[in-house]
Amino acid sequence: MHIVAVCSWQQEEAAVAATIAEILGILAFEARQKIAGGGPAVLASFADPKQAETLAARLSQAAVPALVIDSADVRQRKAAFPVRRFVLGAQALQLESFAAERCAIDYGTIELLLVATCSSGEKQTTATVTERKFSIGKTLLAGGVPMTKKVTREETVLSEERDETLWLYRRGGETVVFNRSVMSYDGLGEAMQVSRDLNFGYLKNALRRLAPQAIYSDRLLKRAALVKVLGPALSPEADLDLAFEILARSLRKNP
Incomplete structure (x- = not known):
């Protein structure tokens, strides 16, 4: 699948929507819905790469x-690189993966720090549900007046567990992924705090301080914004990697 996304436009949103509407052959209102809130935003996807390249070229030529x-x-x-443990060194970020691989990243090579909400699995809980149902027996005893009885049952409820993830992009190296709920924070030493949320927040702030040249974005942290980036045809759960790719490419295009 070849995805076409727009980003970094300089014109007013109404003018951009009008251009997109003309090129795609849709209503200006539809086009405006696609780009509301700013880019990047997916407009279309194609099996044929030539179709995608042609559309992208037409859009770019139209500013x-x-x-x-x-x-x-x-x-x-x-x-x-999935991080299990990290140490914020004076000159470099020391990392260890779940496969016990180690690497060191010079803070000066960090280009992007992108944060998103992700799924960490499903949680199963049992709830007691009480409801009233029509009772034939009670109705007959009441001379035909409709009567109900209280019915209690156990119901299994599945809910999605949410987590926060930080993707670090650097020059000349693989992307590094920090998932809040699965990392060890003992590498923080005396700075280690009482909860994963606080420790993850400390990590984000420290990386922004140690790599001031890096572009930071939490655009993907809210589901509504994630849906806007991906459009209706892609799934925030299944296609989060594509959302990161789209956002990273758009930020590098317009730092």
Whole structure:
């Protein structure tokens, strides 16, 4: 799948929407809904890469910068480095993965720090549900007046567990992924705090301080914004990696 996304436009939103509407052959209102709140935003996807490139070229020529993302290419790249433990060194970030691999990242090579909400699985709980149902027996005893009885039952409820994830992009190296709920924070030493939320917040603030040149974005932290980036055809749960790719490419295009 070849995704076309627009980003970094300089014109007024109404003018951009009018251009998109004309090129896509849709109503200006529909186009405005796609780009409301700013970019990046997915406009279309194609199986044929030539169709995607043609659309992106037409948009760019009309002063609406566009990107083409090949989803297969994104997912065939070397896997990201999943962090199990980290140490914020004076000159470099020391990392250890879940496979016990180690690496050091010079703070000066960090380009992007992108934060999003992600799924960490499902949680199963049992709830007691009480409701009233029609009772034939009580109705007959009441001479035909409709009567109900109280019925109690156990119901299993599945709910999605949410987590926060930070993706670090650097020059000349793989992407590094910090997932809040699965990391060890003992590398913070005396700075370690009482909860994962506080420790994760400390990590984000420390990286922004130690790598001031890096672009920070929490655009993907709210589900509504994530849906806006991906559009209606892509899923925030299944296609979060594509959302990161789209956002990273758009920020690098317009630092």
